[in-house]
Amino acid sequence: MEKLTNEEFKNQIARWQELITEQGITLPSGEPIPDKLFHVFLGVGYSTFKKMISGQDSQRNIQPYTVKAVRFINRLELTVFFEEIRNCIPVYIEKYR
Numbered sequence: 001m002e003k004l005t006n007e008e009f010k011n012q013i014a015r016w017q018e019l020i021t022e023q024g025i026t027l028p029s030g031e032p033i034p035d036k037l038f039h040v041f042l043g044v045g046y047s048t049f050k051k052m053i054s055g056q057d058s059q060r061n062i063q064p065y066t067v068k069a070v071r072f073i074n075r076l077e078l079t080v081f082f083e084e085i086r087n088c089i090p091v092y093i094e095k096y097r
Helices: 006-023 037-042 046-053 064-075 078-095
Strands: none
Touching: 006 046, 006 064, 006 078, 037 046, 037 064, 037 078
């Protein structure tokens, strides 16, 4: 995985969402984890993230550092991945309170 298209990136977010949902991980309110959390998880700005997953003309290329981060995340054991998602939830909530 040296390159990642916008469609592949969007599909990756959907796969992560599926895993999180199957594990029963939610926001403290019980609401599902929004896709928006992944910009915090990946350390990219929200406007950049929106452009990365959009199907619009303003699409943003997936940068090599993000491709590398996705590759590393996919190599994590699921227990570690879920722990990292849980660790990201308070950061997300603090950012969007």
